[in-house]
Amino acid sequence: MSDQHRPKLELHLHLEGAAPPEFVRRLAGEQGLSLDGVFDQDGAYQYRDFGEFLSVYEAATAGLTSPxxxxxxTREVMHQLADHGVIYAETFVSPDFCGGRDVSAWRDYLAAIIEAADQVEAERGVTLRGIVTAIRHFGPDKARETALCAAETAGNWIVGFGIAGDENVLDPVDFAYSFDMAREAKLGLTAHAGEWRGPDHIMATVRDLGVDRIGHGVRAIEDPACVDFLAERGIVLEVCPGSNVALGVYPKWADHPIEKLRAAGVRVTVSTDDPPFFHTTMTAEYENLRQHFGWDQPQFDQIDATALEAAYCDADTKARLKQKLEVS
Known part of the structure; x- marks a missing residue:
């Protein structure tokens, strides 16, 4: 079976960051928005460093202002997922951008997303679930409002709560109240950490926020104690190798620590983060893992099993996904 058609599960995907360039150009054209500096001569997203990436990201998604x-x-992204064999994905969605953290407005955005997700699932067989995501650099007070939106809409589709944004702003403990709210709503808990800050930040995130998954977490490799900490606690890393290379966390694929982490007993999964911005797909991630680290059926089966167990969806959904993996 080719890497493209192999069934895959993806746990770390930003909905806006997965917007195909063609969709962004079409949406901007309808609204008369300028896209100067967003695309290169080949029509792909262009940026030179992380700061410029954030600016391009903001400009590209400026047209997303309605349910x-x-x-x-959602329809565009899910068709892209299906094209690359993804049978299940969890996507980060933020009430900050969907209704300004107003619960009523957030419900309207969420209804539109779910309606589209259900349509594409019926057409293509790919299942999508949502993780409500606070934006770290917006501060703890706004994170509490985001957590309230999450708690008010927790259920079959909103299955998790997390935090993204500028990792160098504030500390994990500053957001403990929001994570407590989400925990009381029985949501799965994840947090971005260990991409731009080091091992101490990863361990503080686990301890202070009580998460069982970490987005990225790759800089754990810099401290054997952190690696052991993650392995012993069974913390799952949502690893996005192509993203890390594209943003310069590691200079090239061969330098990425995913295989060292896996071999050390850390539970790892594979995702694309913001795929068109990083010129990647789940197919490309698998092909690079095969090429650079010699991954084959045993390793891919292992990350499938880890992702299925770590997914925040309900037991019935997991049973359906397991059946799809077994018959592939």
Missing amino acids: EAYGRL
Whole structure:
């Protein structure tokens, strides 16, 4: 079976960051928005460093200002997922951008996203679930409002709560109240850490926020004690190798620590993060893992099993996904 058609599960995907360039150009054209500096001569997203990436990201997603636009985005993203064999994905969605953290407005955006997700699932067989995500650099007070939106809509589709944004702003403990709110709502808990800050930040995130998954977490490799900490606690890393290379966390694929982490007993999964921005797909991630680290059926089966166990969806959904993996 080719890497493209192999069934895959993805746990770390930003909905806006997965917007295909063609969709962004079409949406901007409809609204008369300028996209100067967003694309290169080949029509791909362009940026030179992380700061410029954030600026391009903001400009590219400026047209996403209505529930209808988010419904259209969801359809586009899910068709892309299906094209690369993804049978299940969890996507980060933020009330900050979907209704300004107002619960009523957030419900309208969410309804449009879910309607689109259900349509594409019926057409293509790919299942999508949402992780409500606070934005770290917006501060703890706004994170509490985001957590309230999460708690009010927790259920079959909203299955988790997390935090993203500028990792160098504030500390994990500053957001403990929001994570407590989400925990009380019985949501799965994850947090971005260990991409731009080091091992101490990863361990503090686990301890202070009580998460069982970490987005990225790759800089754990810099401290054997942190590696042991993650392995002993069974913390799952949502690793995005192509993203890390594209943003310069590691200079090239051969330098990425995913295989060292896996071999040390850390539970790892594979995702694309913001795939068109990083010129990647789940197919490309698998092909690079095969090429650079010699991964084959045993390793891919292992990350499938880890992702299925770590997914925040309900037991019935997991049973369906397991059946799809077994018959592939």
